[in-house]
Amino acid sequence: MADRPSEVTAGRASNITAARPLNATAASLLGFLHDGPKTGWDLVVTAQERIGKFWSITTSQVYRELAAMERAGLVEAGEVGPRDRKPFALTDAGRAAFAEWIEREPGPENIRYPLLLTVAFGRHLPPGRLAEMLAVHRVAHERRLADYERAAECGADPYSSATLDFGIVYERAVLEWFDRVEDSLGP
């Protein structure tokens, strides 16, 4: 285990209090805890599987939010199990905080796609280099589409299907875009 936190630079805590609305990442963790207690590790894995396509979460964040939510009384640590597994369970306050979060109007999406920046400034790049970059990203999207379509074959609950479907529709659109762009910027 790492060093004890120094008093001076102890990791800036995530800002979770009763007064402020939850951030979406913390809320998601609470969401997953509705299915029963989970450890930080479990949550990382679950989040990656279930919302990783459109909401990336790192292990650092998970442990930080869990600690903050424990301080705020939204989750409760259970008994430490084998391999230091430390399960967290939802409290009533946590359930209430989640309910409040999910009632709120979801904010606007925000896409950050560095490749599009590169394309936007494409005139500063030899055409071949740009085509190369596009090709690299195209195969990544093809692969993802294939993964999603495979996942869609084994059915799931309607909510998971809906988000998976978003991924499929999105990836198809991006691939269509690659076709068009390779025509217009290629030769």
Next chain:
Amino acid sequence: MADRPSEVTAGRASNITAARPLNATAASLLGFLHDGPKTGWDLVVTAQERIGKFWSITTSQVYRELAAMERAGLVEAGEVGPRDRKPFALTDAGRAAFAEWIEREPGPENIRYPLLLTVAFGRHLPPGRLAEMLAVHRVAHERRLADYERAAECGADPYSSATLDFGIVYERAVLEWFDRVEDSLGP
């Protein structure tokens, strides 16, 4: 004008040095400066117009990155004009830093769409409420698609067209998704 920065808490400076590669936001600003000197304000407006669809930038960031890039010698302030307009021009070092940035492999995209989180946890919401939220977002996407299509009618250089085209393809895909989701989660 605001208070002078205190020595203790002076705004954390953006970390731009010759040693590290530029961040994408700073690089974009340099990209726009290839068309001639611009003030912070100009850059905010230009960025919003040209890359705002897939790379949001705030005024705070612009002024901070400009200050950092000036310290690093990547841009040079010109004479202050009317209304305190302070134009910045690209230096040779800035041109070189941009060239280096755009040669790099662009990173993966990252989409964060809170609505999808809400859908993923939709079972915790009365169906009508979820439908309401979907409807709100649908009209936002319809509006954006219309804007993009209007913009596409007045042609532009191929690189701008390509990124605009991404927006169009994306918005159409999202609308298609709304159709499907309203079917599967609606009744």
Next chain:
DNA sequence: CATATCATGTAAGAGGTTACATGATTAC
């Protein structure tokens, strides 16, 4: 002369990433 817009920025901190440290247990 009042309001809108142009224009500059600071302060504070939330949220996210990267890199690291540590050790237990399972599978080969």
Next chain:
DNA sequence: GTAATCATGTAACCTCTTACATGATATG
């Protein structure tokens, strides 16, 4: 026994957002 993976976390830092402060100039 050694490598992979499970599992917990800290430290450091960057990036981005929100809220605010300040004033000049154009427009009605």
